[in-house]
Amino acid sequence: MRFAWPLIGRAQEIQAIEAAITAATPGVLICGSQGVGKTCTARAALEAAAERGCVTRWTAGTTSARNIPLGAFTSWAPTGVTDTLTLLRGVIDALVPAESSARVVLCVDDAHLLDDLSAFVVHQIVVRGAATVILTVRDGEPTPAAVGDIWAKTRFERIDIAPLSLDDTAQLLTEVLSGPVDPIAAQRLWKITGGNGLYLQNIVEREVADGRLVRQDRCWRWVGELVVPPGVVGLVESRIGALPPPVGEVIDVLAVGEPLQLGVLRRICDPEAIEEAETRGLISLEPSGAGVEVRLAHPLYGEVRRRRAPRSRLRRLRGVVATELGACSAPDDVRMVVRRAALSLESDLDPDADLLIRAAYGAVWLGELTLADRLAEAAAGSGAGPEPRFIRAHALSWSGRGAEAEAVFADIDTAALSDEERARFAFLRSSNALWALGAPEHAKALMDAQPEFTTSVGRAYRNAFLTVYWFATDQPQAAVQASETLTLQDIPVVGVEIAWALAQIAADVGRTADAVADAAVGHAVATRTLDAPQMRFNIADAEVSALLLAGRTADALGVAADTRRQAADLxxxxxxxxDAVAGRAALGSGDLSSACSLLSRAADGLSDSHPDGWGYRYRIPQATALAISGRTDEAAVVLGDLTKIRRRFRMLDHEHSLARAWLAAGQGAISEAIATVRDAGERCRVKGQFAAEVLCLQTATQFGDRSGVTRLQELSAVTEGPRAGVAARFARAMAEGDAAALSTVSQDFESIGDLVAALDACCHAALAYRRQDLRGSALRCVARAAALADRCAAATPALRQASEPLPLTDREAEIVMLIAEGLSNREVAERLTLSVRTVESHIYRAMSKTGTSCRDELAALLARPARTQ
Known part of the structure; x- marks a missing residue:
């Protein structure tokens, strides 16, 4: 299957070439490895030069023509000429005609393959300044002296074409496949191709044709294992070439065990063979800590060698590497323990149960859950007791494979367990039922069925589960009560999960300092526990929630940035x-473009393996970001998909209500939006979630509600952080119609980092100034609101009203916005719980006030401008 492959990620290089042409630089030398994009970059630069009026020429050196005199310029050679000097003069005159006043740009692709006479022609053109010359040269290829002299003796601009970055690869895949690509798939493709465009093109087209790269749920996903296309195999093998056996041994050892410290590789392979491999450009040596790390020069070298080598040879080499790593590495180096065990699984070494168990723990800690499952299964098969089954079930549960985890738990003989082991077993099994199986009642029944625990640690596990259970079922007070006797450091295996629950509870209540402290404890416990990598993100999510609810947006963005950096290593x-945590922080700060991008990418990927867990959790803020951006059709699809998911834990009530309210408001149903968030705020009040209540009432005020003054004033006294105070002043200014106070509140919201609230307060200030007939002040607020809207990419109802002032009541404006969304009079009546006659009366009065003659003209006055990705 063939796709169109645009040029991505080379804008800077093309600009540099264009600048060199404009400055009449003698030439540009474009260097890079095979398939990295030298030719495409040169062609794009040449096309740009032609569009600016330059005369352009293109030729290429080839292996077949390098032994033919003037082989690259036969198309410009005069016929019937036998004298060499006359022939050369004729070629140069044809390439750069004297009568042309336009600048000539000559591009020679694969210049290292030029014959001597062709090189002489290019050299003469450069020396005479007759044209700007662009040369592409492949890294690692021998270059004849005649060709090297072209740029060595003149002032050429050198540009090195690097492999595509991960972001550029993802963007290229999205454009080629006409749809978003699962980030994990994009990363796999980037890693295996090393950012090489030629390899990427061949592999993607083969994987799509074979049905392994497929479109599922609006996103392209890569399923199954890579099959390297024959064309790529041929390219790689031609690059590797025929190798002496010792050099082949170096490549194969790295193929099964890279990266390796140079000292380790020297103890396994012949040092002279290592030097030869480096000379051939097949391996790379890079400083790493106190030593030098050796890798294959390209990931596909190892892929191809592993597929060609006999299995017995690969098993022997894995055993050799594993043994050498064991002899030279520190016993507590988690990454090295995991590498040794992973190599041993497919080697000729005897199983080491202790190594496999330690490695399984390490793989969970590193987030390598599939590998943890394999290592734990191997350890269980070697008769290592119940511990590997605990690890395996845990890894399966976190992978979203709850039913498989339950099968492992069911196979454990609890009669042989100690009290502490039984308590831990009960916690892990009940947690799997709660989160992975989505069955909270069954989860509690599993714990309740356990006989009384006789040790303090056993009882702590029971209370730990109850803390998590009450938190998951939206009963925060009961969760706090269950946690009162717990010391998280005493139960590190589950302490991180408790820290997450307590941090989120404190966040919703408005005890920001407690939430941050709980998060810090959780991170500390995470350094020595099984749950570390996954729970770290839950804790970060809770900390970001606490900081955003408090109005400490800059701190939330800092936590999110740190979390994203840590994630890059996993x-x-x-x-x-x-990405998901960063997306939530971006949403809270009003950076809606980043929020939509990050949350859409994260939610798409997480929904694949955790549709009712992380996928569900991050679809909600994704819908909110889309709705605030004015992309209400997309937001409606996301929220519609969520209604099809049967989630029975942690309903995220106030966040879900905010998403639905922003969607309703974006569709014009302002009164419905206000009612939705006010109802959510009341539920938060009942549960003691006062910071969440503040955000609900603030959002209602942004929609135009004027009834939250008293309650927000009360909440400002019981919640930490600046948000509640600013929201209370906002509500009072709205209730009093105080335009100047609204303008000040807008600045206050901007100072705490909530740009969307700043925008809405500014819009309400403009509307209030208009009602006072202070047009100059109103215009200044509108201008500031427009600037804020540009910064945050928002399209809120308040912005629409302020930007398009109409002599309508709030109810009339609401009805006009709904008919602008395409609703019939009957549908408007049902949406607003009015009679059809009342709706018709409002429409009639609105038409009279605006001078419109029909329903369509009226709707056009408040039509929502389309926003796209």
Whole structure:
């Protein structure tokens, strides 16, 4: 299957070439490895030069023509000429005609393959200044002296084409496949191709044709294992070439065990063979800590060698590498323990149960859950007792494979467990039922069925589960009560989960300092527990919630940035969770473009393996970000998908209500939006979630509600952080119609980092100034609101009203916005719980006030401008 492959990620290089042409630089040398994009970059630069009026020429050196004199310029050679000097003069005159006043740009692709006479022609053109010359040269290829002299003796601008970055690769895949690509798939493709465009093109087209790269749920996903296309195999093998056996041994050892310290590799392979491999450009040596790390020069070298080598050879080499790593590495180096055990699984070494158990723990800690499952299964098969089954079930549960985890739990003989082991077993099994299986009643029944625990640690596990259970079922007071006797450091295996629950509870209540402290404890416990990588993101999410609810937006963005940096070092789901936390922080700050991008990418990927867990959790803020951005059709699809998911834990009530309210408001149903968030605020009040209540009432005020003054004033005294105080002043200014106070509140919201609230307060200030007939002040507020809207990419109802002032009541404006969304009079009546006759009366009065003659003209006055990605 063939796709169109645009040029991505080379804008800076093309601009540099264009600048060199404009400055009449003698030439540009474009260097890079095979397939990295030298030719495409040169062609794009040449096309740009032609569009500016330059005369352009293109030729290429080839292996077949390098032994033919003037082989690259036969198309410009005069016929019937045998004298060499006359022939050369004729070629140069044809390439750069004297009668042309336009600048000539000559591009020679693969210049290292030029014959001597062709090189002489290019050199003469450069020396005479007759044209700007662009040369592309492949790294690592021998270059004849005649060709090297072209740029060595003149002032050429050198540009090195680097492999595509991960972001550029993801963007390229999205454009080629006409749709978003699962971040994990994009990362896998980037890693295996090393950012090489030629390899990427071949592999993607083969994987799509074979049905392994497929579109699922609006997103392209890569399922199954890579099959390297024959064309890529041929390219790689031609690059590697025929190798002496000792050099082949170096490549194969790295193929199974890279990266390796140079000292380790020297103890396994012949040092002279290592030097030869480096000379051939097949391996790379890079400083790493106190030593030098050796890798294959390209990931596909290892892929191809592993597929060609006999299995017995690979098993032997894995055993050799694992043994050498064991002899030279520190016993507590988690990453090295995992590498040794992973190599041993497919080697000729005998199983080491202790190594496998330690490695399984380490793999969970590193976020390598699939590998943890394999290591734990191997340890269980070697008769290592119940511990590997605990690890395996845990890894399966976190991978979203709850039913498989339950099968492992069901196979454990609890009669042989100690009291502490039984308590831990009960916690892990009940937690799997709660989170992975989504069955809270069954989860509690599993714990309740356990006989009384006889040790303090056993009882702590029971209370720990009850803390999590009450938190998950939206009963925060009961969760806090269950946690009162717990010391998290005493139960590190589950302490991180408790810290997350307590941090989120404190966040919703408005005890920001407690939430941050709980998060800090959780992170400290996470450094020595099984749950660390995944729970770190839950804790970060809770801390970001606390800071955003408090109005400490800059601090929330800092936590999110740190979390995303940590995620970059972890595989798979971790990166998606890092994006998700960063997306929530971006949403809270009003950076809606980033929020939509990050949350959409994260939610798409997380919904694949955790549809009712992390996928559900991050679809909600994704819908909110889309709705505030004016992309209400997309937001409606996301929220519609959520209604199809049967989630029975942690309903995220106030966040879900905010998303639905922003959608309703964006569709014009302002009174419905206000009612939705006010009802959510009341539920928060009942549960003691006062900071969440503040945000609900603030949002209602942004929609135009004027009834929250008293309650927000009360809440400002019981919640930490600046948000409640600013929201209370906002509500009072709205209730009193105080335009100047609204303008000040807008600045206050901007100072705490909530740009969307700042925008809405500014819009309400403009409307209040208009009602006072202070047009100059109103215009200044409108101008500031427009600037804020540009910064945050928002399209809120308040902005629409302020930007398009109409002599309508709030109810009339609401009805006009709904008919602008395409609703019939009957549908408007049902949406607002009015009679059809009342709706018709409002429409009639609105038409009279605005001078419109029909329903369509009236709707056009408040039509929502379309926003796209």
């Amino acid at each position: 595989p798979g789901t971790a990166r998606l969770l890092g």
